[in-house]
Amino acid sequence: MTGAALRLDDVACVRGGRMLFRGVSLSLTSGGGAMLTGPNGAGKSSLLRLCAGLLPAFSGSVMRSGGVALCDEKLALDNEVSLHKALSFWAAIDRADAAQVDAAMDAMALTPLAEVPVRMLSTGQRKRAMLARVIASGAAIWLLDEPGNGLDTVSLDLLGQAVGRHLSAGGIVVAASHQPLPIMAPVTIHLPDHQADAA
Ligand SMILES: Nc1ncnc2c1ncn2[C@@H]1O[C@H](COP(=O)(O)OP(=O)(O)OP(=O)(O)O)[C@@H](O)[C@H]1O
Numbered sequence: 001m002t003g004a005a006l007r008l009d010d011v012a013c014v015r016g017g018r019m020l021f022r023g024v025s026l027s028l029t030s031g032g033g034a035m036l037t038g039p040n041g042a043g044k045s046s047l048l049r050l051c052a053g054l055l056p057a058f059s060g061s062v063m064r065s066g067g068v069a070l071c072d073e074k075l076a077l078d079n080e081v082s083l084h085k086a087l088s089f090w091a092a093i094d095r096a097d098a099a100q101v102d103a104a105m106d107a108m109a110l111t112p113l114a115e116v117p118v119r120m121l122s123t124g125q126r127k128r129a130m131l132a133r134v135i136a137s138g139a140a141i142w143l144l145d146e147p148g149n150g151l152d153t154v155s156l157d158l159l160g161q162a163v164g165r166h167l168s169a170g171g172i173v174v175a176a177s178h179q180p181l182p183i184m185a186p187v188t189i190h191l192p193d194h195q196a197d198a199a
Pocket residue numbers: 015016017020038039040041042043044045046047
């Protein structure tokens with residue numbers, strides 16, 4: 001993953017005709033992590049989508065080097081098949097091999113649930129499955145939207161370990177969260193409440 005990079009230069013974001021934020025800059029290279037904080041509606045998810053290339057910047061520029069995996073509130077796993085099959089489907093699209101799926105399931109303590117249909121997973125198990133999809137993808141840039149939501153203490157620790165390994169391997173992680181996460185992220189971007197700003 002050497003050579004991974006994510007750079008935002010003076011980025012502004014407008015949604016629904018409203019300026020959510022402006023002047024956001026960020027420069028991450030291999031092994032770099034950032035946390036996004038801010039109140040509900042400040043634009044954390046929007047900033048992650050902008051980093052993923054799913055949302056255009058109103059102004060400024062976004063540059064990525066390396067594959068991107070986004071974990072947001074959408075399950076993005078087939079409810080009707082087993083967890084292992086659902087993760088393998090995405091791994092094939094990401095050109096990841098079976099060993100990467102097995103390792104990702106192991107990282108999120110999902111191996112005992114491999115044959116359980118996705119629809120039967122609990123909230124926290126689903127979140128772990130979504131994180132396993134990101135881990136299995138082999139993408140250099142992880143964009144995690146509230147990755148700790150629904151996770152118990154043990155699973156939060158697994159998340160922290162997975163992020164730590166990814167950074168050590170030269171990956172990049174940007175995580176948005178309201179709660180403290182066991183994640184080493186030297187950079188914090190706090191998005192202000194734009195309604196308070198406007199007042
Ligand atoms: N598709 C859309 N069209 C128009 N406005 C949108 C759209 N999606 C989100 N917004 C608005 O953009 C603002 C920022 O939303 P966003 O989800 O990025 O905030 P957030 O900081 O992640 O919030 P939360 O902490 O609640 O997850 C909100 O006011 C929201 O209503």
